[in-house]
Each structure stands twice: as C-alpha cells, then as structure tokens.
Amino acid sequence: MKMEALLEVQNITKKFSGVTALNQVNLRLGKGKVTALIGENGAGKSTLLKIMSGIYTDYEGTINFKDQVVQFSKPRNAQDLGISIIHQELNLIPYLTVAQNIFLGRELINGFGFLDEAKMNQKTRELLVRLKLEVDPDALVSSLKVGQQQIVEIAKTLLTESEVLFMDEPTSAIGESEVEVLFTIINQLKAEGKSIVYISHKLDELFALADDYVVLRDGQVVGQGEMNQISREKLIAMMAGREIKVNKKLERTTSQEQILQVQDLLLKNPGNPLRPILKNINFSLNKGEVLGIYGLMGAGRTELCESLFGLHHRSSTATIVLDGKEVSFKSPGQAIDAGMALVPEDRKKDGIVPGMSVGENISLTVIDKVSKLGLLNAALQSRLYSKHVDALKIKVSSENQLIKNLSGGNQQKVVLAKWIERNPKVLMLDEPTRGIDINAKNEIYELIKKLSHSGISVLVVSSEILEILAVSDRILVMSEGQITAEFSSEEVTENKIMNACIPENLNK
C-alpha cells in the first residue's frame, strides 16, 4: 500500500505506569484521504490521536510529517504545522461568545493593538454560513445546544487551515441534518488534499466517508486496508476477535427468584426535554445472576446504574422492586442500606480516596465494623484488610500504603473489597476492568463468578463485547437510552450485539 503520505507514524509505543496502551503502531495518512480509525473502547485510539497531536509527548517511535521527523513538545507545535484535533469532549468556554471561542488564542488585532471584534465576527459569520449553522457570532456558547456547540468546535478547527484533521466521534452529539453538513465539509476538505482521521462507533458513517481503515485492538494494529475491500462483518470480527482466556461459564441453573425488578425507568435530560437520557427501561435480575449490559459510549449505561443507586432521584421516575419491596432511593446511602452497591466507571474520580491508605479505603463503607464503642479500632481494620488482601490477591506492600500508588487492577480490587464486605444483594459494576491489564481482568472475571455463585446478583456494564460474553448469564444491549435487545448466553453472538447497539441515526 504505497501512497503519498502526509503524516506517518512508525513503531509508536506508549505505556501508562507499566500498562502498554500502544504497541509498535504504524500508520500512514494519505493526502486527500479519510482514514477510519476503528477499535473498541480502550483499544488505544484516543491515545494514538493524542500522541499525533502533541498532547502526549513521551512515547517511543517516530512521527514523520511531510517526510520530516517531528517531535512535538506541546499541542501548539502540532497546530502550527497544520495538525489539529476535534475532541470528543467539547473544549469551549461557555461564557465567551461563538466568535470569541473560535478565535481563542488567535485573536485578530487592529491597527491600535486592540481586538478587532468586527472582523472576527465577520469571519465567524462566513464560517458558520459554510457550516450551515444559524447562530449569531455574538451568542454565548452556553446558550447553544450541544449539537450546535459541536459545530462551533468544528468551525474552530476549520479556521486554522489545517492539513491533517483528527475527528474523535464528531457526530456523537449532533443530529442527522448536521451530520450531512459535516460530511459535505469533510468531502470538501478531502478534495482540497487534506488528510482526515475519523473515529466513530457508527460503522455506517465510516463506510459512507472513509477511504482507508485501520483497526486497533489492545494497542496494536490488527488490520488496515481500503474501505471498499472489506465487509462490515469482517471489520467487527477484527475489532473484537481477541482470544479470550476466560473459560466458558460453568453450567448451572440460576435461581428463578427475582431480586430486582425495574419498570418504566425514565431519566430526564436537563439539556433537552424531548430526548430523555433513559426511557422505557424494563428489566429484572434474578438472585445469583450475572446480567451484562452492553452499549456504546453515550448509550446511557452509566446513567442506568446511577439511577438505580439513588443519584438522580430528582430527574428520574421508575418503579423499582428490590427483594419484594418497592423502593425509591433518594441518596446512595439509602440504596446501600437496602443492599445495593456500585463500583463506578471512573475509578480515580469516583471510586477511591487517593490520599487515603488501602486499609482506610476498604473500611470506608463498613466503618461500623472497624469501630468499637464509637472509636475506630486499628486491629479490626487490620483484620478486615488482611482478609480481603488475601482473598482478592491484592498486591500491596502494607495496610498503610496509599491507594494512589497501586496499579489500576489492584485499586479496582480494593474498591471491590469495600463493597464485598457489605455483602450486597445487587452489585453493579460499571466498566469493572477499564484500564487494567489482562491478568487482573481475568481475576476480576473469576471473582464476579464466585460472587454470583454465593448468591449476589451482579449487573456488569461494559463496552467490551468479550467481557460481556465472558461473564454474563444474560445480556441486555442499550442504545441511545433504551434497551434494544436481550440475549441469553446460549443464543448470543458478537454480531447480534453489535447490530443491536448501533444507533439508528444513519441506518434509515
């Protein structure tokens, strides 16, 4: 596959505290081509983009731009060469106007050395016309809808006259008509000879847009070629097709006793009343069952767990029956008392107290068990610590080691330990193995099985198909806030799951 490459990366390897995120990645971006970068969450797509756009500066390997080796020390270096990135998250300043945001850092100055607002507004207006976005350049960004903000973000990138453009899920927040405009623009840019890297979970978009594809899996390139030479099924197989070490589930009959029933769960969207975050959610969970919930980013999986955990009681409505009693939790504390537990998706932000020791983190949910007469008892905490460190094989030097100094897998085990100690009826695990290495993953899968055998009902949310297949007795697939399919572990296949989770935006 020889072609004129604008940007080329060679043998890029990137490690995060010991865990390899990218391994010997090679990539060529052709002039005037759209390259689809494909892979499951955690495959390394975003990491690769961040290296190519100068956000991560320590890596092994080389980047060539127009046949010259380049080494960025900050994102600005890449931008100056004409390499820009449209992030998945919006990077706009809400209380500045559209024009001020678009020109942020590149303001136009008039003859007196003052800001030339008129000229900037004029240029912004031109850009917005091109993007068919009907908003005033003077409007505050905070007053725009999310989809409009996304277009502003794109306008910002167009202003820089970039030669290489990275787009990370640019259509995740915009509607169909805006998607069309975006596609027109992308085709224009292509005709102008620019290189575009396009990341999306929506395979239809990729087939409509891309010339080439590159599939990443576990930080490695597992396939690349021309888009018109490959079928949808083959792409999906490439994304998911990792040999998995977890043995097939043990044969057993799960109990038919229902522990949790959820009816008509609705979670309102404060930004857009017409499109609730969750709607018509109905499902039940049996005692000792592992229920997998699969969905792409933004499908509402995390919000489902949070709603069940009492975190959205003001904006959600539902009939929830837990162990025969109707419940309505107003806070996580009430949910926990009733026997719910949640291991959150973002371990650093929501799961651990980084400055506390391992022992203190474990005892956080069961402080009564380590207290005597209202005073904390160090011996009881030590006993609790030893029990879980042995049972979960947590690698830690001492009870007093700070949790932030552990590896991701061991941190996760500590978070699991603090919930296991409460012996919950329903244990919700949101992306339980995100960012942890394969051995620790397999240990956590084993643990999930063990817990379910002991009668705990487990709800596993994941965006990794293989993980869902490995642990679940039954699988629900979510897309755009709704449950779109249900499979038993016997009938399920990767294709069935993939087809059920692609949003319908472009299928019609």
Add this chain to the structure above:
Amino acid sequence: MISLKKYSNVARYQSLIALFFLCLVLALMTDNFMTADNFWNVMRQISVNVCISVGMTLVILTAGIDLSVGSVLALCGAITAGLLKNGIGIPSENLFIGFTVFGVVVAGILSGGAMGFINGYAITKFKVPSFVATLAMLTMARGFTMLWTRGHPITGLGDSFGFLGTGWFLGIPMPVWISGIIVLGAVILTSKTRFGRYVYAIGGNENAARLSGIPITKIKIWVYALAGMLAAVGGVLVTARLDSAQPNAGISYELDAIAAVVIGGTSLSGGRGSIWGTVLGAMIIGVLNNGLVLLDVSPFWQQVIKGLVILVAVIIDKSNQKGE
C-alpha cells in the same frame, strides 16, 4: 513511596524543628524569653487561636474555609457577657431570667454552633461556596455584635467568670486547660472516630465518599457547627480574660487561624493534614509574635515577617508533596 502517616510525620518534624530553632534564637537573643512567666504568657495568648484553629482545621480538611470565626467569636463573647450581666428581661410579662456562669458559657457555645449550622446549611443545601457563605456570616455576625452591644464594651462580669480567662488550676492557666482539652478531643475525633474518617474522605474525594454512602451533608454541617462552637469558646476566653466583651473583638482572627492550619501542613484542597500540625502552627505564630515584641521589632515589620513565614511554610509543604 511514602505513606500518609510517614509523610505527616515528616511535615510535623519540620514544624518542630522550625519551632525549636525559633525558640533557640529567641533564648539567645533575649533575656526574658526563657522564663516561666513568658512561657505561660505565650501559651495563654495562643490558646484562643488554638481553639479557633482546631475548628478551622476540620473545615479545611473537608476542602472548605470558614471566614466567619472572628465575628462569631465576637458575637458569642458579647452574648455570653450580655446574658451574664443583664440576663433576659421581658418587662411586659414582668419576667426576668438570670444566668449562672455555666449557663452563659453553654448559651454562648450554642449560639456559635447555631451560626456554624447556618454556614453549613447554606453550603450544603444551597450549594453556596464556603468562601461566600462564611463571608456573609462574617459581616452579619459583626453587625449583630454591634447591635447587641450598641457599639460599647460590656464590662464588669465578675470574678468567677473572669477565672476562665485569668485563673490558674494545678499550676496551669485556665485557657491552656481549656484549649488543651479541646485539642485532645479533636485529635481523638479526627483520628479515632468514623466522623473523623469521613471528614478526611470527603476532603480527599467527595465523589467517592458520596458513592460509598457517606452522609456528606450531615458531616459537613456538623463540621461548620463545630467550627462555630470552637469560635464561641474562643469568644468566652477572650471576654473572660479582658473582663469585657469588645464589639471589635476577633477582627482578622480568621487569618491567624488559617495561617496556623496552613503552617501546620494541612492542605487547603482538603483531605490531608492533622490537628497536631495545626497546634504546632499556632505555637510557631505565637512564639514569633512574642519574640518579635521581645526583640522590640516594630509592629509594621512584625506583619511583614509573619506574612513571609506563612509563604515559606507553604512553599516547603508544596515541595514535600512533590517529593512524594
């Protein structure tokens, strides 16, 4: 990898060394520093700041701030003095309620708790930033102090009340007893109880604490209420020592308290620090004040030097964190 416990020891160690050298220099340069009189003088002077700083430590550990303590101190001191001297009279009903010393102290502390409760309630229920909520209380409490005292000191409070501020018991001044007991109580509270553990957890990661089922609202309200009560204790001590409640008492005391907490190694972003550190911080400030007076340094230079000490302490603390 240094554990939290070890790290705090390092910080404590540094403060101790600083305090030691400060004392050494003052002992060499002045005749009066190393005398028993001066020692108890310093201890008595810092006791008020210690009371306030202990409450401030709790607040800062939850990643908040309490700017109102100086005004709360003044208002509670005035309430205590006013009730003791005048009681409560309702002329229309021909009713008069007199108070014992114990009664007025309890009333003063409860008033401080109520003001702290209002702070905590505004911060947790209405999501007012602690800086703003306590700034509002600072202004209001000062205003109420002026109203209550009509702008004049309340004096002539009697010997048994004055004993709290000027008396000695078993060879130790009463304010030192009182602040010492508070310190011990606070050390137990922060290191030995679930309440203390929750305070650290909230400051360390409020999200994780909430998802662990910790009642954040309740804990935070209690923290601010305690800070208010401890400011009130400071108010009682100040009033008793001067035998008068001054409407201008406690102005800028919040700054000394924050300084003590920060010099003591407690992180303003919450979750890290200790009561002992704060006590050392208060002692460093107290000894420094005393020493600068003994050395006859001008009050203007005293302020400059105190400011420098705060800055240096925080810079040292930051570089400690980096080495972690």
